[in-house]
Amino acid sequence: MLVTSDDSLGPTEISYLENAFHSRALAAGRVRTLNSNDPSPGTVTEEKKADLEEFIAYATIAIGSLGYRIFEKADDDKASAAAAPAPAPDAKFLMGTSANGKLQWKTELGVPLGQLEQQELAE
Secondary structure: OOOOOOOOOOHHHHHHHHHHHHHHHHHHHHOOOOEEEEEEOOOOOOOHHHHHHHHHHHHHHHHHOOOOOOOOOOOHHHHHHHOOHHHHHHHHHOOOOOHHHHHOOOOOOOOOOHHHHHHHHHO
């Protein structure tokens, strides 16, 4: 929930903010909408627009600091690393005992994951 100190957000301002946040989240490529309703930007004065853009900047920082990175462009390298689970905890979970996935997990040819990673880094 985002609020102002003086409760100065009316329907027009909220409509503008909704449109701005929606557009920025879609542009970052981290979210998608399930309906086709695009929020209206409303009609705000240049002065109010400047105030709202400042509000958006601060809100984006606050939302990001809570761990929601919906307005930041997804870095493909970071995203793929985040999507790939760590081998050790997963191996431990799957095997039910202490295990190192880099040693236990092997390709179809029998090459351990750790060795495969080293080969890829050497290339």
